[in-house]
Amino acid sequence: MPRELELFGIVFPTLIPLLLLAGGLSWLLDGALARSGFFRNVWHPSLFRISVTVLMFSVFGLLLFSR
Structure with missing residues (x-):
């Protein structure tokens, strides 16, 4: 998985989707x-x-960052 994601020309760190994933899983x-x-x-x-x-x-x- 890349450490930076680009969405419509905006580059943001991969940790943001991971935070959303962790929040969703902990909510469930x-x-x-x-x-x-x-x-x-x-x-x-x-x-x-x-x-x-x-x-x-x-x-x-x-x-993510162990590789």
Whole structure:
């Protein structure tokens, strides 16, 4: 995957789509965990949600830039 994407003559970093992907996946995971009642066992659900998003984004970024 290229490290820069061009869309209509505008060049932007590949990390932007990765952030959107991580946000979407964490949103889906959040819905599944909420339906299962997982958040009753979590001390701070908002902090957990943000940390899952940051963790996914970091893993995607490391996979992109490890090559």
